[in-house]
Amino acid sequence: MLFHVRMDVQLPHDMPADRAATLKADEKARFQALQRSGQWRHIWRIVGQYSNVSVFDVDSPTQLHDLLMSLPLFPYMRIDVMPLCRHPSSLHDDDR
Numbered sequence: 001m002l003f004h005v006r007m008d009v010q011l012p013h014d015m016p017a018d019r020a021a022t023l024k025a026d027e028k029a030r031f032q033a034l035q036r037s038g039q040w041r042h043i044w045r046i047v048g049q050y051s052n053v054s055v056f057d058v059d060s061p062t063q064l065h066d067l068l069m070s071l072p073l074f075p076y077m078r079i080d081v082m083p084l085c086r087h088p089s090s091l092h093d094d095d096r
């Protein structure tokens, strides 16, 4: 199942720089593992914002929920999710 996910990150202004750096490094490691697994299929930065739009390929809404909650930056994100299905005119066989 494919999901479009928008994540807006807002770290508290008073978070110590070393704590923020650790969180970002942990997030990057988790993100790259999920990319390698194929579950985090695409990501784009939204220009000028600490935000991204991503496409996830997971087995169920529950799996996506658990995956998002496992992200180190989860407590500092607003997350919006849209379920996707294949467009009938798409030329891409892997859109499902």
Ligand SMILES: O=C(O)C[C@H]1C=CC(=O)O1
Pocket (backbone or CB within 6 Å): 007, 009, 027, 028, 031, 050, 051, 052, 073
């Ligand atoms: O940078 C972000 O948008 C937040 C998050 C998503 C991937 C990642 O490495 O960090």
